[in-house]
Amino acid sequence: MAYELYYWDGLQGRGEFVRLALEDAGAEYIDVARESKNSGYGMDAMMKVLNSKTEPHIPFAPPFLRDGELMVPHVANILLYLGPKLNLAPKDEGLRYVAHGLQLTIADFVAEVHDTHHPLATDLYYEDQKDAAKIRTQNFLDKRVPKFMKYFERVLAQNPHGDTQMIGDTATYVDLSIFQIVDGLHYAFPRAMKEFGAQYPRVAAIHDAVLQRPNIAAYVDSERRIPFNESGIFRHYPELDQDA
Amino acid sequence: MAYELYYWDGLQGRGEFVRLALEDAGAEYIDVARESKNSGYGMDAMMKVLNSKTEPHIPFAPPFLRDGELMVPHVANILLYLGPKLNLAPKDEGLRYVAHGLQLTIADFVAEVHDTHHPLATDLYYEDQKDAAKIRTQNFLDKRVPKFMKYFERVLAQNPHGDTQMIGDTATYVDLSIFQIVDGLHYAFPRAMKEFGAQYPRVAAIHDAVLQRPNIAAYVDSERRIPFNESGIFRHYPELDQDA
Structure with missing residues (x-):
C-alpha cells in the first residue's frame, strides 16, 4: 500500500x-x-x-x-x-539514533531559518516584523549558519567511513536533508552564500552528490518538485540577504 | 553501567x-x-x-x-x-513513534518558550532584545500556549485508553515532560497561568499526577533538582508576564 x-x-x-x-x-x-x-x-x-x-x-x-x-x-x-x-538508514541499530540526532539538528536549523522571516510571531505577516527579521537574519547569517555548517563539516571530517556521507558508509536520509538545506540557503540568501562551496567544501559536496543521484535528479526536474517560493521555509527576501 | x-x-x-x-x-x-x-x-x-x-x-x-x-x-x-x-515507553512498536511525535511537539514548544526571551538572537543578552521579547511573549501567551495546550487536551481526550496518560494505558516519558512544561509555565508566567487548571484540566491533572509519583516527588524535593532560574528555558521576567 x-x-x-x-x-x-x-x-x-x-x-x-x-x-x-x-x-x-x-x-x-x-x-x-x-x-x-x-x-x-x-x-x-x-x-x-x-x-x-x-x-x-x-x-x-x-x-x-x-x-x-x-x-x-x-x-x-x-x-x-x-x-x-527505504534503505536510507544505517544498518546498525545504534547508528540509527546517531542519524536521528543529526536529523534533529537539521530540524533545529530549519526552525531557525523559518524564524529569520518570522522572529516575533508565526501568525503575524512578515511585513509586520521586517525590522526584527533584519536583525535576526543578520545574526543568523553571521553566527548561526557558520555554527551549524562548521558542525556538519566536522561530522563529515570525523566520519570514520569517510567524508562522502554524513554517517556510516552509505548515503542516508540525512544526506538528502543536507542537500535540501544547502539548496534552500542558496535560494534564500544568494549573496551570503556566494562563498559557501569554499567555506564548507564537504557539506557542499554532499549537496552536489545528492543532486547526481538519478532519482533525485529526475525528481528535481519534475513537476512534482514545487519551486522554492515565499510561502515556504526558505524565502528569498533580498532585503534580508547580505548586502551586495 | x-x-x-x-x-x-x-x-x-x-x-x-x-x-x-x-x-x-x-x-x-x-x-x-x-x-x-x-x-x-x-x-x-x-x-x-x-x-x-x-x-x-x-x-x-x-x-x-x-x-x-x-x-x-x-x-x-x-x-x-x-x-x-526505563519502562517509560509504550510496549507497542508503532505507538513508540506516536509517543516520539508527541515528544517532538513538546520540543517545539520548548524552543518557543526559549524564544520568548531570545526572539532575535541566542547570543545577544535578553536585555538587548527586551522590546522584541515583549511582543513575542505576548503572542506566545495569547496564541501559542492555547494552541499547544488545546492540542494536548485533545490528545488526552481522544486517547482510547483514557485521559489519565498522554498515550496508551500507562504513564510514559511524555507525561513526565508534560509535567515539566506545565511546571515551567507556572514558574515563568504565574499571572498568565492563573487559570491554567480550569482552562486545561486534563493537562493540569497530568502535571499533578506526575508530581505524586514517589520517585518524582522525592526528586523534586532533593538537591538534585536545580530550582528554576533565569539561566534556563523557563525564566521569570515579571515584565514579560501578563499584566496584573
Whole structure:
C-alpha cells in the first residue's frame, strides 16, 4: 500500500525532506493535499485528520505520514520510521539514533531559518516584523549558519567511513536533508552564500552528490518538485540577504 | 553501567526532561557536568566531548547521553532510546513513534518558550532584545500556549485508553515532560497561568499526577533538582508576564 504524506500544497516546506526520501527510494506515495478532491484526497482530507475528534493519534501539524493504521508526525520521526524501509538508514541499530540526532539538528536549523522571516510571531505577516527579521537574519547569517555548517563539516571530517556521507558508509536520509538545506540557503540568501562551496567544501559536496543521484535528479526536474517560493521555509527576501 | 547524561550545570534547561525520566525509573546515572573534576567528570569532561576532533559521533549541543559506546544527542532522541529500557515507553512498536511525535511537539514548544526571551538572537543578552521579547511573549501567551495546550487536551481526550496518560494505558516519558512544561509555565508566567487548571484540566491533572509519583516527588524535593532560574528555558521576567 502506498504511503500517504500529508503536507500543505503549494510549498516545499518541511514536507520536502520527506518527499526527497520517498523519491530517492522510488517509493509509492500519495502527496495527499496535492491530489484532487474527487480522488478522496486533497486539502479536505488533510484537514479532516487534523480536526478529527475521533482519531486516536492526532498530529499537531503537518507533515505527517500515514502507513496503514499508523500515523507518524514530525519530519525527523517520519524519516526515522521510513529510513530502514527505504534503505536510507544505517544498518546498525545504534547508528540509527546517531542519524536521528543529526536529523534533529537539521530540524533545529530549519526552525531557525523559518524564524529569520518570522522572529516575533508565526501568525503575524512578515511585513509586520521586517525590522526584527533584519536583525535576526543578520545574526543568523553571521553566527548561526557558520555554527551549524562548521558542525556538519566536522561530522563529515570525523566520519570514520569517510567524508562522502554524513554517517556510516552509505548515503542516508540525512544526506538528502543536507542537500535540501544547502539548496534552500542558496535560494534564500544568494549573496551570503556566494562563498559557501569554499567555506564548507564537504557539506557542499554532499549537496552536489545528492543532486547526481538519478532519482533525485529526475525528481528535481519534475513537476512534482514545487519551486522554492515565499510561502515556504526558505524565502528569498533580498532585503534580508547580505548586502551586495 | 551507569548512563552518563551530559548537560550544562546550574540550570534545568533541556537536560531536565531526561533527568525526570532517569529519576522516575530510579536508573543509575551520572550527571556529568555537575560532578567534580577529580572524579574525571565535570564541565571539562563535557567540553572534551563537544570539542573532540576524534569522536566519530559528535553532538551539536547538550544534552546528550552516553551509554557505553553509543552517544545519543537531543532530548526527544534520548527519551526514544531510554523509554523502553526505563519502562517509560509504550510496549507497542508503532505507538513508540506516536509517543516520539508527541515528544517532538513538546520540543517545539520548548524552543518557543526559549524564544520568548531570545526572539532575535541566542547570543545577544535578553536585555538587548527586551522590546522584541515583549511582543513575542505576548503572542506566545495569547496564541501559542492555547494552541499547544488545546492540542494536548485533545490528545488526552481522544486517547482510547483514557485521559489519565498522554498515550496508551500507562504513564510514559511524555507525561513526565508534560509535567515539566506545565511546571515551567507556572514558574515563568504565574499571572498568565492563573487559570491554567480550569482552562486545561486534563493537562493540569497530568502535571499533578506526575508530581505524586514517589520517585518524582522525592526528586523534586532533593538537591538534585536545580530550582528554576533565569539561566534556563523557563525564566521569570515579571515584565514579560501578563499584566496584573
